[in-house]
Amino acid sequence: MKAPLSLLLLRTLIALAMLIGSASAFADAIRPAYLGLTEEKPGEFSVLWKTPMLGDARLPVEPEFSGDAKAVTAVTTRTPPGAAVEQWTLRAPALRGQTLRIAGLDGSKTDVLVRIEFADGTKWVQRLTGQETSASIPMRQSGWSVAGVYLKLGVDHILFGADHVLFVLGLLLIVKNRWMLLKTITAFTLAHSVTLAIATLGYASVPDVPLNAAIALSILFLGPEIVRSWRRQTSFTIRHPWVVAFAFGLLHGFGFASALTSAGLPHSDLPLALLSFNVGVEIGQLSLVTLVLLLERSFRILEIRWPRWAEMLPGYAVGSLGALWTIQRIAILLAVSH
Template sequence: MRRAVWLMLVLWLMGLPAMAHESRPAYLELNETAVGRYDALWRTPLLSGMRLPIALRFAEGIRTVVEPVESELNDSLIERRVIDAGPAGLVGQRIEFIGLQASITDVLVRVSRLDGSLTTTLVHPAQPWIEIAATPGAFSVAGAFLVHGIQHILGGFDHLLFVFGLLLLVSNGWMLVKTITAFTLAHSVTLALATLGAVRLPGPPVEATIALSILLLAVEIARKNRDETSFTLQWPWVVAFCFGLLHGFGFAGALAQIGLPQRDLPLALFTFNVGVEIGQLMFVAVVLSLRELLLRCRLPQPAVLYARPIASYGLGTLAAFWFFERVSSFLS
């Protein structure tokens, strides 16, 4: 019965990336190059080759100095322009995202100023506009990066599948706590080191190796299914710690895309990491709750018999696909 439950959870997880494809965030970047003048970059994701119907609208007091120029990437459309908001800049000005309320897409807004301050805000469909505020206080920075951390881990399906693989691999409750804790500590260390510039690794190879770590975990799950033993099965927390160091670089890459406010860098880094841990615990709680719920259901005997092998092979197949896809992307 437990095997069939794990299979159903694996199939559910494998379907998440497809659903998430529709909710990739749009992105607006505003860089102040002179007093009141900004370089604007507006990126909207493509869905099945079509642009999401979201339009950018600036307040009436903001004039376009250089007309928009569009370029198309594989997964998004990029629009660049130069705007002038006057001597007061963008503070107090409203930017609207027409059509956002009818979608499931968020918009990440990043504003950098001449004084070196940097703010990032996530705009949701429920409130499809943003009013640019002055340099935010510590509480605002902490709240924003806490939310960024939670949303990043819940949208990072490779990280979630690795955690799910740990749940498949470790059945002992106390050992599971040690294993998840080791993974958390490890990626917290490399997240901090990479973000602060102490260690640097190129992003594409890191992402490919993260996929490989899931594949290796699937191999160990298959060994467990055959009642074999290995170092990973005996010391899963050690392996989780080693792979966690790798996953931390993946988190750092995502954080670099958001941008850290230099004035509140330690606070932003800390709260982002806390958000990642909260999101990870939420995921573990949901998986374990669904597992207990499904255990109460009566499933056919064939499903119970073949569930665990299918689960491990399904996890490995998806990880292998990601690995070759990511390797080919930076080798081409």
């Protein structure tokens, strides 16, 4: 393994470590919330408010409107696995122009996907986060703006999803040949694009708990392969990394899909959401790979040399985090099954 690449990966892993705490170590444990409003008759909206569960408690976030908006029916609640779903009817004669705020979202690790459909057929889609907890409801929203919401969601999901990032970095540690790297990343992309589409369109699904354990296991699997590559040994993975990337890419695609399917989007939004989200995932993934390769070349030109322990640390970090997540998620899987 070249020292310049090691330096970059070391810095990347240190940055990830700052993002990974006891709760966020489960990279996909907290799903986005979803707020859907549909105007059934002028000024009256049916509301669907779906929030993830933290253990046995609902995530403590609530929607608030700046203007006249009052519930006119009682709130009904049901609790499917991992979520709380509330429904009621809201009277809001002038919803456009109001500011929607999600109380309790400040500093949260979850997002809220908001979708408002008006009786005239127009709709507003927005994503609110712990850093941007409110937004003004516009008079109109362009299709490009809606696509941009899902595209940014895809970019963030790959760049801030620690398990997906570590898997790609693990591949970069194993694959040295640039042509083989292109084949490997392409295979991973094709695989997760297929399962992302299949899962999002509702043709297949994988329960979140075993899926997260399997994704963690895919990272752990790369650890010994990285060590073999250091020792100039060979294995099926080292000879044919694109096959392994394709196989595990199928798993990661289901993981990507959970960011969309867990929100419970209407079927009318799925084609646009799927396309835009997938493009965002690819932009995030290719940005990461391109950054690694460009910095590797820059550091090679500078002829920087680093201690042996610094060269080896990223590989051991990938394997160690994979092992930690595998143990944690299998423990959750066993607890749920009992």
